[in-house]
Amino acid sequence: MSVIRHPKDFWSGVMYLAFGLAAVWLARDYGMGSAGRMGPGYFPTVLGALLALIGLISAVRAFFGDGEGIGRFALGEVALVLGAVLLFGFLVRSAGLVVALPALVVIGAFASKRFRLAPSLLLAAGLTVFSVLVFVKGLGVPMPMLGTWFGG
């Protein structure tokens, strides 16, 4: 048992505190103005300070009340799912949908414990055909099927 008795409160407090202080610090050049003619920095500074204060209370409170632990952080799943989405963003224009979508589906699907290659490839093919038909042909979303890499 560590001194932090409520880890969830502690770490969310740290999160609020960090974002609150960052908000205040970043807003330092925005210009406070006066109450009658508020500058762009006024509202963010007040809110940032408030958020930092809430964070501080939450973090301090964590030393006095008990709470359950946070548990394992699903690092692998996070990396695969978010990585797949990021990769889609990078590929959609350059390689086009026919590459970006299967990459998204297969890499994303790999995060599951029940991943098997053959069904995932099949799913990727099906979803790609569906998306091209519905979104590109049907709804007219301007997404390249083949990207700039292929002269699209």
Place this chain on the structure above:
Amino acid sequence: MEILANLWLGLETAMSLANLAYCLLGVFLGTAIGVLPGLGPVATIAMLLPATFGLPPVAALIMLAGIYYGAQYGGSTTAILVNLPGESSSVVTALDGYQMARQGHAGKALATAAIGSFIAGTLSTLLIAFFAPPLADVALTFGPAEYFSLMVLGLVASIVLAHGSLLHAVGMIVFGLLLGLVGTDVNSGTARYTFDLPELADGINFVVVAMGVFGIGEIVRNLEHEMTREVMIKRVTGLLPTREDFRRIIAPVLRGTALGSVLGILPGGGAMLASFSAYALEKKVSPNAANFGKGAIEGVAAPESANNAGAQTSFIPMLTLGIPSNPVMALMIGAMIIQGIQPGPAVMTEQPTLFWGLIVSMWIGNFFLLVLNLPLIGLWVRMILVPYHLLYPAILVFCAIGVFSLNNSTFDVHLMALFGLAGYVFAKLDCEPAPLMLGFILGPMMEEYLRRALLLSKGDPSVFVTRPISAVMLLLALAGLIAVLSPALRRKRDEAFTEDD
């Protein structure tokens, strides 16, 4: 009778063949996606939002409203059949609904949910028709001071009604308010929190946040607890409730509707609080209270009616004041702005066909739900049976394409991934994302009204208490804050939310 003339206008609009078709399509798609486990109304609407961009405003809003109650009903179906509530508002439905299903009464539970929702939908649509116009008239007299105070009241109400820790509810609201300020300040042109990225100059799109937190974040969370689902029911039979069942559900349905309608109007409450409170109330007053949790039909009827009534009446503040009371309404406001309509009290007078058409279409949509869902139950069961490891890659695809198509921006796709991470972290730390979304939408509005109010009063802050309507709202907000800090109400509040264990 002006109201009849208005409803007639709405009926003409909503009954046009195209709008009927969009309403039906919305209800169908909403249910189809809503039944998928792990997808609540916010994610469903966010995912389907881009599909409505090409439509005329009336059709787009009618379809989105249809998606909303379709998704809500779909979530209840999943709760009843597999004990996996897709969203928080159907958590309590799962308690008795799933027990009924296990005892072989799945059909009856589903029919009860549909009938209860329909009755609730009909009554609350009438409520909107009667109460929205006078409220909009009042709202037309509002100045910036009133709007600011109203939003303060709204945020306080959402803190009072929030689920879980008070401190975190406040923290997430303030966090959301700050996120909402990202972008170019309208008054001075200063770029705030943009890190010199041109993509952030117009601020963060609400859909990106919603899909990241409620779509991607939810996927990671589900993968963490990946498990096999037990689907009891392969075939659902015995759909029609008996006369005896009707007699048993009618009072719970009406009580649920009344409670849900009131709670739906309050900010932050919406459908979830409505269903929790209705279940708690029914457990106290029902003659069959002993059987609650063991498959009592009343325990399905009351929360289902309440959540549908709450879903409908949450349109009232959105349509009359332009203020969202929950993330779903925030998405609806986003959709209106994309369609070039500035939400607010003027919508009713400037766009009467849109306003009344939408209201009448809600009733028609509820009717569609009733006639569509029971015959199609076999299809919904098959959708629920799709294993999650094949389902979530499809959700990823729809989120990615949906977000990309907002602005044809790959930056938005990357930002969605970042909010996906945020959503997962929030879930890990028990920080509710709904207040964050509310703050996110209200942030820029609040700042704007605050600055305008103080500009008009030449910097005199007493303007908020000398204008009577504004003063009353701030007093109510203060009373709410005091009440929520008092031990007695805190206990009641905890009670209302402990039904899910």
